Amino acid sequence: MAIKTYHKGDSTSLSANFRAREFDCKGTDCCSQTKIDEKLVEHLQDIRDHFGKPVYISSGYRCETHNTKVANASSTSRHLEGKAADITIDGVDPLEIAQYAESIGILGIGHYD
DSSP states (O other): OOEEEEETTOOOBOSSSOBGGGGOOOOSSSOSEEEEEHHHHHHHHHHHHHHTSOOEEEEOOOOHHHHTTSTTOOTTOGGGGTOOOEEEOTTSOHHHHHHHHHHTTOOSOOOOO
């Protein structure tokens, strides 16, 4: 699997339910590209298929400039590489999402209420 780079706002389809722009850095006036790990997309699609509901990405790729403005963000965050996503699924407990993600081999999971 590879990390691919897209232009911010790109609507390229990455899987059945995800588009590149969903992973865009949420910072303003800081970057023009989005890095996305193909394996991350596969995992998120698996999670979406398992729960049968949309997966919302609240934070995907983060450029270095934006990452420094995120509270408690690590300077070695996997978001900087396009290898992490903070997600929610309506009506599904974050712990349940985390447990399923771990069961399919996703590492480095944290969950927030």
